[in-house]
Amino acid sequence: MSNAVVTKRSKKQALGRYGRVGKALDELDDRLGVAKGGRSFLDKIFPDHWSFMLGEIALYSFVVLLATGVFLSLYYIPSSAIVTYHGSYLPLDGQSMTEAYASTVNLSFAVRAGLLMRQMHHWAADIFIGAMVVHMARVFFTGAFRKPRELNWTIGVTLLTLAIVNGFLGYSLPDDLVSGTGIRIAYSIILSVPLVGTYLAFFVFGGNFPGTAVLPRFFILHVLVVPGIMLALVSAHMILLVRQKHTQFPGEGRTEDNVVGTPMFPVFMAKTTGFMLIVTGVTALLGAFAQINPIWQFGPYDASRISYAVQPDWYMAFLDGALRIFPAWSFHSFGHTIPLEVTIPAVIFPGLVFGLAYAWPALERMVTKDVAPHNLLDRPSSRPKRTAAGVAVLAAISMLFIASSTDVIANFFHISLNTVLWAMRVLVLVSPFIAYPIAYKIASEMHATRGSGKRKTANVVTRTDEGEYVATAAPAYADDVAHDLAPTPVPQYIEAVEADEEPDDGVRTIDR
Amino acid sequence: MSERREHRTAVSLNGLREDDPHLQPAARNPQLVERVIALTLLVGVVLIIGFGAAYWVNAAPWTLGATMGGGLFFLGVGLIAWAKYLMARGPFVEERHVLATSQEDRDAFAAAIVERGGGVVKRRRVLGGLVGGGLGAFGVVALFPLLRSLGPLPKGTLFHTDWRAGSFAVDITGRRIHVSDLAVGSIVTVFPEGTQNTDRGQAVDQTVLIRLSNENFTTQKGRESWGPMGYIAYSKLCTHLGCPVGLYEQQLQLLVCPCHQSMFNVNNGAIPNFGPAPRPLPQLPLYIDAAGYIRSQSDYHEPVGPGFWERS
Numbered sequence: 001m002s003n004a005v006v007t008k009r010s011k012k013q014a015l016g017r018y019g020r021v022g023k024a025l026d027e028l029d030d031r032l033g034v035a036k037g038g039r040s041f042l043d044k045i046f047p048d049h050w051s052f053m054l055g056e057i058a059l060y061s062f063v064v065l066l067a068t069g070v071f072l073s074l075y076y077i078p079s080s081a082i083v084t085y086h087g088s089y090l091p092l093d094g095q096s097m098t099e100a101y102a103s104t105v106n107l108s109f110a111v112r113a114g115l116l117m118r119q120m121h122h123w124a125a126d127i128f129i130g131a132m133v134v135h136m137a138r139v140f141f142t143g144a145f146r147k148p149r150e151l152n153w154t155i156g157v158t159l160l161t162l163a164i165v166n167g168f169l170g171y172s173l174p175d176d177l178v179s180g181t182g183i184r185i186a187y188s189i190i191l192s193v194p195l196v197g198t199y200l201a202f203f204v205f206g207g208n209f210p211g212t213a214v215l216p217r218f219f220i221l222h223v224l225v226v227p228g229i230m231l232a233l234v235s236a237h238m239i240l241l242v243r244q245k246h247t248q249f250p251g252e253g254r255t256e257d258n259v260v261g262t263p264m265f266p267v268f269m270a271k272t273t274g275f276m277l278i279v280t281g282v283t284a285l286l287g288a289f290a291q292i293n294p295i296w297q298f299g300p301y302d303a304s305r306i307s308y309a310v311q312p313d314w315y316m317a318f319l320d321g322a323l324r325i326f327p328a329w330s331f332h333s334f335g336h337t338i339p340l341e342v343t344i345p346a347v348i349f350p351g352l353v354f355g356l357a358y359a360w361p362a363l364e365r366m367v368t369k370d371v372a373p374h375n376l377l378d379r380p381s382s383r384p385k386r387t388a389a390g391v392a393v394l395a396a397i398s399m400l401f402i403a404s405s406t407d408v409i410a411n412f413f414h415i416s417l418n419t420v421l422w423a424m425r426v427l428v429l430v431s432p433f434i435a436y437p438i439a440y441k442i443a444s445e446m447h448a449t450r451g452s453g454k455r456k457t458a459n460v461v462t463r464t465d466e467g468e469y470v471a472t473a474a475p476a477y478a479d480d481v482a483h484d485l486a487p488t489p490v491p492q493y494i495e496a497v498e499a500d501e502e503p504d505d506g507v508r509t510i511d512r
Numbered sequence: 513m514s515e516r517r518e519h520r521t522a523v524s525l526n527g528l529r530e531d532d533p534h535l536q537p538a539a540r541n542p543q544l545v546e547r548v549i550a551l552t553l554l555v556g557v558v559l560i561i562g563f564g565a566a567y568w569v570n571a572a573p574w575t576l577g578a579t580m581g582g583g584l585f586f587l588g589v590g591l592i593a594w595a596k597y598l599m600a601r602g603p604f605v606e607e608r609h610v611l612a613t614s615q616e617d618r619d620a621f622a623a624a625i626v627e628r629g630g631g632v633v634k635r636r637r638v639l640g641g642l643v644g645g646g647l648g649a650f651g652v653v654a655l656f657p658l659l660r661s662l663g664p665l666p667k668g669t670l671f672h673t674d675w676r677a678g679s680f681a682v683d684i685t686g687r688r689i690h691v692s693d694l695a696v697g698s699i700v701t702v703f704p705e706g707t708q709n710t711d712r713g714q715a716v717d718q719t720v721l722i723r724l725s726n727e728n729f730t731t732q733k734g735r736e737s738w739g740p741m742g743y744i745a746y747s748k749l750c751t752h753l754g755c756p757v758g759l760y761e762q763q764l765q766l767l768v769c770p771c772h773q774s775m776f777n778v779n780n781g782a783i784p785n786f787g788p789a790p791r792p793l794p795q796l797p798l799y800i801d802a803a804g805y806i807r808s809q810s811d812y813h814e815p816v817g818p819g820f821w822e823r824s
Contacts (some may be wrong), residue, residue: 045605188817195821253605273591328774
């Protein structure tokens with residue numbers, strides 16, 4: 001035995017049984033009393049289901065957005081002062097443009113990794129909102145929004161709204177020809193609000209369009225105000241999730257009163273950290289190989305110029321589609337104008353959609369009279385009416401999404417724009433009524449089928465020596481068997497026994 | 513042997529044995545899986561180092577993204593595989609604690625608010641009213657100047673452009689448009705002289721000047737003198753949402769807005785014949801001066817661009 005070992009051991013004994021970690025935790029617990037809560041947090045059980053990762057994609061895209069956004073904010077200049085460009089991108093050399101546009105081109109071409117960060121930021125925004133929408137659909141179709149989780153549903157809908165608003169604000173910042181047109185449209189939409197629209201528009205933009213206040217204002221909203229609120233709401237979303245514990249699908253050993261899955265530490269922590277790395281990695285790969293929003297090709301914004309086939313980012317497309325297909329119904333009376341052709345599709349309609357989302361838990365409770373708390377999820381098939389209602393709304397919104405490219409569709413298929421317009425009008429109005437009964441039928445048939453949601457094992461037919469045919473059920477699939485273990489509480493390392501004693505039954509020794 | 517055992521700590525696993533299936537890895541062959549995971553993580557580490565190198569030599573953006581993204585991806589896959597195949601496979605269970613507290617606690621909480629707080633307010637209504645009123649007034653007072661100072665009041669700004677009686681129509685370079693400049697059927701974007709390089713000029717005053725052949729042209733009532741020698745001018749702001757009506761279909765004599773496909777018939781007062789735009793493009797009255805330059809008789813006779821409440 002060398003001296004070094006003795007020293008190490010005596011040091012360890014001085015620190016106590018759990019070494020430096022134990023010492024640090026002692027110090028922390030003396031001051032904050034975290035040991036008990038911290039232990040039960042490490043034991044927290046996370047149910048395993050692929051659909052629970054959708055919210056994680058949203059969360060980690062948000063992290064990517066914050067990180068890449070900080071990088072971009074170091075180089076972006078939110079100013080509409082006019083400068084003459086003499087940077088490394090030669091096709092724009094000598095053009096006059098706003099500082100905002102020039103700085104965006106510069107951070108794309110002159111700053112090391114700048115283009116990658118900008119593309120990652122844009123991709124992460126698109127993925128973020130996409131993941132939120134799919135996560136919301138999961139929560140909706142499985143009934144996870146029911147009591148006691150209505151408040152977290154409300155926070156989630158608010159987060160989606162804020163994310164869409166912030167996506168639009170960020171999209172506007174480069175001040176390129178396409179985003180500038182988007183701002184012009186936003187101005188006109190605000191203007192269309194009856195009674196107070198002109199005042200609202202003048203206060204938001206600091207005057208008549210375009211003015212010089214809009215870029216700095218959008219910038220501070222985009223990088224501070226909206227993300228600050230979102231960060232607070234994301235935290236609240238997580239805290240409620242921990243406090244109320246996860247929902248889970250029905251299954252072996254799963255009841256309304258327990259949670260079955262993997263413990264927070266170390267299994268879930270390893271899985272979710274790995275997933276964060278994958279989300280970040282995929283975003284980086286998209287940023288590397290899939291060009292997005294090449295603003296240097298669009299050129300700087302000039303209110304009297306415009307590009308063909310102008311479309312917003314995907315999450316704004318349903319509003320653009322609504323604006324395209326709504327008829328020209330301007331209302332004039334008593335010396336006033338209500339531009340219904342704008343107000344209805346771009347103000348009232350989104351208000352109704354998000355209002356319906358906010359109100360859904362209360363609406364469903366009114367219909368079902370179900371006030372009991374629910375921790376076990378529905379299979380979408382076991383609630384055919386809810387499922388069909390959700391599918392109907394998604395069908396109409398998908399049609400509006402498609403309607404945002406009427407001109408592209410008409411060109412691509414060589415049909416008249418008028419045909420496309422009327423087809424989309426009909427599809428938007430009719431699709432929910434087609435989708436509802438189809439979804440209802442599929443769901444209720446699936447629900448009526450016994451053993452739905454489980455893989456059926458094969459019937460193995462064997463011939464006996466006597467020539468008789470016998471059918472026997474094949475054994476269950478191997479990975480089903482793995483989950484057929486009855487769930488057990490997380491091991492608690494509660495009682496330490498001195499090492500020299502011989503371990504009793506139920507006592508194990510582990511290497512430290 | 514006894515030396516080693518001193519370094520062990522024995523702990524109770526509340527009933528779980530060392531060989532309990534819940535604590536076993538899910539992988540059938542953990543040694544092999546561990547090797548595969550190690551290889552995956554190694555690829556990730558190599559790519560991350562490659563990212564550092566690529567950044568150092570200022571490599572192309574796609575190289576940076578490929579090394580960084582690939583590295584993080586492989587590290588993530590390795591970590592998840594480790595958790596999934598080599599850590600205790602479970603499943604584990606925990607009981608839910610009932611969120612609701614006891615009725616006594618609720619009553620005590622409600623009583624604390626209603627009795628204690630309510631008693632104070634009831635006894636001192638005036639004080640409560642003054643505090644509440646003061647804070648409420650502060651809210652209103654703080655809100656009003658905040659909103660008001662965000663921007664000027666609209667007043668008449670949406671009703672006027674910078675076109676005046678006698679304004680010269682100039683193109684984006686500031687060159688005055690002469691009657692001989694445009695061939696029949698051609699089009700140019702014009703501004704009142706002096707505004708062509710300003711934000712407001714480009715956003716509000718922008719006007720399309722078209723030289724039409726006189727065939728098929730329908731003069732609107734009261735506008736008989738507005739389009740001399742086939743020169744006709746319309747506001748370039750779409751009456752739907754204010755996008756520039758930037759596409760000109762010469763064959764069909766249509767101005768098309770690329771944003772939402774509103775189409776305006778230039779031969780007939782720019783009346784929309786397709787799409788969501790509710791009104792014709794306002795027409796600018798023109799005249800040709802003695803030197804042959806195109807000038808405006810006056811401002812537009814109605815507000816340009818999208819609709820708003822104060823517009824009649």
